[in-house]
Amino acid sequence: MGESAITVKNLTRRFGDFTAVNNINFEVEKGEIFGFLGANGAGKSTTIRMLCGILSSTSGTAEVGGYDINEEPEMVKKHIGYMSQKFSLYEDLTAAQNIEFYAGVYGLENSHFDERYRWVIDMAGLSGREHSLTGELPGGWKQRLALGCAILHEPEIVFLDEPTGGVDPISRRGFWDLINDLSDKGHTIFVTTHYLDEAEYCNTIMLIHAGNIVAGGSPQELKTDYIEYSMYELECDNVIDAMESLRTKNWVEDVSVFGTSLHIGTNEEEAERKVREELSDAGIEVRRFERIIPSLEDVFVHLVQEDKRISR
Amino acid sequence: MNKLFKKLKPIVKKEFRQVIRDRRTLAVLLFIPAFLITMFGYALNFDVKHIIMAVYDEDNSKLSREYARSFIHTEYFDLYGYLNDRDQIDNLMGNEVIQVALVIPHDFSNYLIAGKESKVQVIIDGANSNTATTVNGYVEAFTGDFSQKIMLKTFLKTGSKAAVMPIDFRPRIWFNPELKSAKFLIPGLIGFILMITAVVSTALSIVREKERNTIEQILVSPVNPLELVIGKVVPYILISLIAAAAVLLVGNILFDVVVNGSYLLLLLVTLIFLVACLGLGILISTAAETQQTAFMMATMITVLPTFILSGFVFPIRNMPEIIQAITYLVPARYYLVALRAIILKGVGITAFWDQILYLIAFGGLVLSVSIVRLRKWGL
Numbered sequence: 001m002g003e004s005a006i007t008v009k010n011l012t013r014r015f016g017d018f019t020a021v022n023n024i025n026f027e028v029e030k031g032e033i034f035g036f037l038g039a040n041g042a043g044k045s046t047t048i049r050m051l052c053g054i055l056s057s058t059s060g061t062a063e064v065g066g067y068d069i070n071e072e073p074e075m076v077k078k079h080i081g082y083m084s085q086k087f088s089l090y091e092d093l094t095a096a097q098n099i100e101f102y103a104g105v106y107g108l109e110n111s112h113f114d115e116r117y118r119w120v121i122d123m124a125g126l127s128g129r130e131h132s133l134t135g136e137l138p139g140g141w142k143q144r145l146a147l148g149c150a151i152l153h154e155p156e157i158v159f160l161d162e163p164t165g166g167v168d169p170i171s172r173r174g175f176w177d178l179i180n181d182l183s184d185k186g187h188t189i190f191v192t193t194h195y196l197d198e199a200e201y202c203n204t205i206m207l208i209h210a211g212n213i214v215a216g217g218s219p220q221e222l223k224t225d226y227i228e229y230s231m232y233e234l235e236c237d238n239v240i241d242a243m244e245s246l247r248t249k250n251w252v253e254d255v256s257v258f259g260t261s262l263h264i265g266t267n268e269e270e271a272e273r274k275v276r277e278e279l280s281d282a283g284i285e286v287r288r289f290e291r292i293i294p295s296l297e298d299v300f301v302h303l304v305q306e307d308k309r310i311s312r
Numbered sequence: 313m314n315k316l317f318k319k320l321k322p323i324v325k326k327e328f329r330q331v332i333r334d335r336r337t338l339a340v341l342l343f344i345p346a347f348l349i350t351m352f353g354y355a356l357n358f359d360v361k362h363i364i365m366a367v368y369d370e371d372n373s374k375l376s377r378e379y380a381r382s383f384i385h386t387e388y389f390d391l392y393g394y395l396n397d398r399d400q401i402d403n404l405m406g407n408e409v410i411q412v413a414l415v416i417p418h419d420f421s422n423y424l425i426a427g428k429e430s431k432v433q434v435i436i437d438g439a440n441s442n443t444a445t446t447v448n449g450y451v452e453a454f455t456g457d458f459s460q461k462i463m464l465k466t467f468l469k470t471g472s473k474a475a476v477m478p479i480d481f482r483p484r485i486w487f488n489p490e491l492k493s494a495k496f497l498i499p500g501l502i503g504f505i506l507m508i509t510a511v512v513s514t515a516l517s518i519v520r521e522k523e524r525n526t527i528e529q530i531l532v533s534p535v536n537p538l539e540l541v542i543g544k545v546v547p548y549i550l551i552s553l554i555a556a557a558a559v560l561l562v563g564n565i566l567f568d569v570v571v572n573g574s575y576l577l578l579l580l581v582t583l584i585f586l587v588a589c590l591g592l593g594i595l596i597s598t599a600a601e602t603q604q605t606a607f608m609m610a611t612m613i614t615v616l617p618t619f620i621l622s623g624f625v626f627p628i629r630n631m632p633e634i635i636q637a638i639t640y641l642v643p644a645r646y647y648l649v650a651l652r653a654i655i656l657k658g659v660g661i662t663a664f665w666d667q668i669l670y671l672i673a674f675g676g677l678v679l680s681v682s683i684v685r686l687r688k689w690g691l
Contacts, residue, residue: 052532074534082532086525092333093326104322105533149529159532 005030005157005188006051010060013046020046022211023060028204030156033179033189035202037300043211044192045085048161051190053077065156078106081155083146085162091135095126095145098134099152106153120148123178140171147178151187158182160191164198176201196296205296207303214307215299222299229253229265231298232272235288236262236279245282246275256301261288263298319535323543327517331547338551341513345505345555346562352501353567356625359492360446361387366410368395373421379432380414382458388450401435411437412447424462487656498563499651500624502556503644506582507589507618510552512610514593517544519606522597537686541679545590552586553579572658581654584668585647588675592643595678598685618644646671 006028013021021043028034038044049055051064053073062069065079089098099120103113121127124144126137134142143163151158160179164172176198183189183203191202199205199219206216215226236242239257246255246264251274254265268274272289279286331338367380383389392410395401401413415433423430434451438444488495521527530540563569571578593610600606618624621635622644628636639645646667653664661668 054531074536077532077534080532082529084525084528086528088525088527088529090326090330090526091524092330097326097329101322101326102529102533104325105319105530105535107318107534 003030004028005032006034006062006064006190008047008051008060008062011047011050011057011062012059013043013050013055014058019211021050021057021208024208024211024213026206026213026216028157028188028190030188031183031186032203033183033191033201035199035205036190036192036208037196037199037205038192038208039304042208044208045161047208048082048159048190048192051076052080052082052159079156081150081153081158083150083158083160083163085165087142087146089134089142089146089149091133093134094131095121095124095134095137096130098145098149102149102152108153116152116154120145120152124148139167140174143167143171143175144178147175151182155187157188157190160189162192162194164193164195172198196300199296207300209304209307210311212307214303219296222296223294226299227265227294227302229267230271231292231294232264232266232275233258233288233290233292234262234264234275234286235260236284236286238284241282242279242284245284246278249278254302254305256298256305258297263292263301265294265298265302319539320543320546323535323540324546327544327547330517331551337513341509341551342555342558345509346558348505349498349501349559349562350566353498353563356497360443360450362390363388363412363443363447363450364392364410365389366392366395366401366404366413367416368398368401368413369416370418371416371420375421375424376416379416379420379458382454383414383451386454405435405437408437411443412451414451427466492567495567495569495656496652497625498559498567498569499655500622500648502559502563503585503622503647503651504618504624505559506552506556506586507644508611508614509555510548510586510589511593511596511614512607513548513551514545514590515596515600515606515610516603517548518594518597519600519603523602537683541594541683541686545587545594548590549583549586552589553582556582569655571655573654573660577661578651578654581647581650581668581671584671584675585643588643588671588678591675591678591682594682595685598682617642621645623648640670643671643674646674 004027008024008026011021011024012019024043024047036044036047046055050057050069051062053064053069053076056070056073064076067075067079069076090101093101096117099117103116108116121130124141124147126141126145129137129141134145137145147160147163150160163179164175167175172195179189179191180201193199203218204216205219205222207214215222217225234242239260239262242262243255243257246252246262251268252264252266254263256263264271264275275289276286365383369376369380384391389412392404395413398415401410401415404410405413413435415435417431417433420430420432432455434448436444436447436451521530560569560571592613596606596609596613600609620626621628621631621639621642623639624644628639628645631639649667650664650671653659657663
């Protein structure tokens, strides 16, 4: 185990009667890509806001880059970079002017500025477009410029809040290459995302649901540790009816719809035969049935359902 | 201090770039004040002159005509004409053709020559009470003058030696000798215009950051609220000062308003006032979520209160006590006193230092409250 960049201890945040973040604990190692996952309203943003030093905790604490978020939020801010979910650079300034502004705000020395400026322009692929208005740049460029401005001052820890929302798949891929480069250079990356395929790129994943951490570990660990049964995928007509008729069976641990197919979790040895029997009784023809390696999506659907069942 | 300045510079620079980029707003900020002063300067005129007067002279003697002429030969009254019928007055005044009618009875000159008191009737259109009061004053003054002349003549005729008036009344009006309303109004207008532009522009500039989400990135940066506020306010102070200078220039060219006092003092007082206004703008921006709400709040807080409660048009002294108490919340109230003192009277700071203290207190209070509120966002 390496040194930790972020240490969260019993962190809690309440808004009135509502507990947004409930007594969470975790550590983020230096240089890793840490994926923080959860649905909207699960407590992701509240956690990020606390870790960035712009929201104080109700109880518990966290150390970010060695600074306490409640005691020294100013020091925390100096050592982190943050890229918000919604684009938050000045659209009425040029790309160059935005870079210059953030360089000033983070107190970059003049000598250092030129080098960092070139770096951001190259990284974002903005050569020749430095003097275009930021608002007129295409989505992918805007997003890379935002990342550039967030890490202009070479922070040890970078927070990326849903960085690839609303960006086309190719730009998303390119963006993750950038994130990997940063991680290789020793930056710690704390990223939230909706896309579970992106979560596969992370070294560690933490799942938050209704303010509670429900699971954590490497993508591999999550797939093997949390699902204690085999996963099957089947294709048939009427997936909803099929799910309804399988759900009530005691040998079925988990069943959920994935697009036009169904994922079934069970420990039953003769799963295929039993499923086919069950569904043909219901008048549904199974076109394809095969065993699959559970994806992160399977894991999350399972964990969230489990958590709901427990809290009920 | 050096450290503070370091972060201030990029903020000021950025703000300037945004203001310059937004040409339309910049033009509005710079030129609307000068335009407003031209409009207001001509339209807001309380001087009463060229009142249209009809004369119904039943006497039609040398004396009665002389009396009527004593009005008409001034710039205050214009003659509509001599009427033949008393009933015409009703019609003319009802249709707003004339504002005043002078009725001279048939025995006017006979009585005067006989040394007896004669009565005249003056009918004034009271629909506009301010004008009516002024017209009434003019008629009294001219009639008084005329009476004096008759009296002197009578004295001379009877051979009295003491043909001297007991009191020789020679009024002199200071600071605005021609009693032009423009001179009184222009300092008020400067305050009025600065207040609106300063409050509205700051409120909008901060709310814009919220609306466009750019505040997010500032919040997580090491910028503190004081730096952000000062950095945002500096460009608007400069623009407001330029606008104020433009207003003074237009006031000078069109309405002959000159600054009698010290320009330095004027600048100082204006700066203090602007800081208070900008503080108010920031306070609004911490409460409003959209530029539209901010604009509404800003105009509501500035336009009417400044127009009505600052002493710009209506004297505070004449207001009921409760309303007078409310006027203490209107920063323009203090500024106007100082501004009129400097521009019209040319006096020094000793004449209005208390007003400056009030302004500083007001500005300090508003700014502290807004910084506390900004802190709540996590700045």
